[in-house]
Amino acid sequence: MIKRLIPVFLIFIIAENSSGQEIYDLSRCVTTGLEQNFSVKVARNEKAISDNNYTRGNAGFLPTVSTTNRFGGNLTSTTQNMNDDSQRISSGIHNTTGSAALNLNMTIFNGLNVQTTYQKLDELKQVGELNTQMAMENLVAQIVAEYYYYIQQLNYQNNMEYAVSLSRERVRIDEDRYLLGASSKLELLQSIVYLNEDSSRLARQNEAILESEVRLKKLMALENLEERIALQDTSIAINPDLHYAELLELTLDLNTSLQVAKKDQQISELDYKIIASRSYPYLNLSSGYNYSYRGYGTGTISDYGELALNNQQTRTFNYGLTLGMDIFDGFNRRREKANARIAAENRMYRYQEIEQNIKAELLTVYYAYENNLRLVQMEEQNLDVARENLEIALERYRLGALSGLELREVQKSLLDAEERLISVKFQTKIAEISLLQIAGKVMDYV
Secondary structure, three states: OOHHHOOOOOOOOOOOOOOOOEEEOHHHHHHHHHHHOHHHHHHHHHHHHHHHHOOHHHHOOOOEEEEEEEEEEEEEEEEEEOOOOOEEEEEEEEEEEEEEEEEEEEEEEOOOHHHHHHHHHHHHHHHHHHHHHHHHHHHHHHHHHHHHHHHHHHHHHHHHHHHHHHHHHHHHHHHHHHHOOOOOHHHHHHHHHHHHHHHHHHHHHHHHHHHHHHHHHHHOOOOOOOOOEEEOOOOOOOOOOOOHHHHHHHHHHHOHHHHHHHHHHHHHHHHHHHHHHHHOOEEEEEEEEEEEEEEOOOOOEOOOOOEOOOEEEEEEEEEEEEEEOOOOOOOHHHHHHHHHHHHHHHHHHHHHHHHHHHHHHHHHHHHHHHHHHHHHHHHHHHHHHHHHHHHHHHHHHHOOOOOHHHHHHHHHHHHHHHHHHHHHHHHHHHHHHHHHHHOOOHHHHO
16 A cells, blocks of 8 residues: 555666767867867868968069960951042952960069068968967867766766665655554655655756757767767866966966967058058069961052062060159058057057956956865865764664654755765866966867
C-alpha cells in the first residue's frame, strides 16, 4: 500500500562517457573552432584582401602600360564632272586603315605620395592581421568559457543527483519507520514531496546541459549539431598564480585592441602626409609607340605628282616628361590638411582612451579574480562543515531525534554550499579567461 505512494521518476541523465560519443578536451574544442568557425574564416578572408592590396603597383611605384589597336575601312563612290562636260565615275573603292599603339606612363615624383601610400598599405595589412588575431582571441575566449560553463552545469547535475539520492534515502527511512509505527504517514508523504521536488530540478537541469552543449558545438561549427559529445574534463581547473604587475606589462605590449588603435593612429598620420604631398611639384614620364597603316582601293597622286603606292605605313615613337604643380585650388588643400591634422589628434586621444579603458578593465577583473580565489577557499571550508553536519543530522534523524523539516534544512545547506563552490569556481575561471584575453595571452589555451 505504501509503495504505491512512491512515484516512478523518468529522469533523463546525460552520460559523460556514453558509447559512440566523441570525447573533446579543451585543446580539441579550441583547435576545432579555430579551423571551422565561420566568423574566423571571414576574418581570414578579410586579411587576405588587405594582403592582396599591399603591392608596389597599388601604391603607384610601377608604370602603367596600355595598348590600343584598330582596323577598319570604307567604301567610296566618286563622281567627277570635268570642264569638257565629261564625267569620271569611280565606285566601290575600298580603302582600309589600321593602327596599333603602345603607351607607357609612370610617375617619377609626386611629393613622396607613392612612398607614403605604400607605407599606409603596409599598415592596413598589419591591421588586417590584428583584426584576424582579435577574432581568433574572442573565439578562443568564448569556447573556453562555454567549455567550463558546460562542466559547471554537469557539476550542478551531479549535485542534484546527490540531492535525489539523499531524498530517496529519507523516503526509505520514513517508510521503514511508518511500517514500524514510529512515524506518521504525513512524514512519509512529505518526504515523497521533497523527492519529487529534487527529481524535477534534476530533470530541468538536463535542459541547461543540452543548451550549453549546443552552444559549444555551434562555436566549433560542427556540421552535425545533433550528434552528442562528451567532455574529457569533469572539474574546473583554476590558475591561482596570475599577478597584476605581469598582466599589466603584457597588456601594454600584446593587447590586440590597443595595437589596432596604435595602427589607426599611425594611419591617420600617413593620411596627413599624403595630403601634404600634393603641395609639391610632380614629374611624370610618358612614352609610346604608334604604327598606322592605310590601304587605298585605287592609286592616288602624291604631293610630288607621281602615282602613289597602294598603301602607306607610318611608325612613330614619342616620349616626354611632364612637370607640373598645383598653384591654387581654392584653399581646399589647406582645409584638407587641417582636417587631417585634427583627425590624427582624435586618433591619438582615442588611443589614450582605449588604453585607459583596458587598464581599468584589467584592474577591475583582477580584483574580482582575487576576491573569487578567497571565496573558493571559504566555500571549500563551508562545504566540509556542511557535509559533517549532514552526517550528524542523518544519524539523529534515523534515531528520531531530528524532525523532517530540520533535516531538509541541513540537506539544503549542504546542496547550497556545493552549488556556491561550483559557481565561485566558474566565476574565478571566467575572470582568469578575461585577464588572459586582456593581456593578449588567451591563445595559450590552444
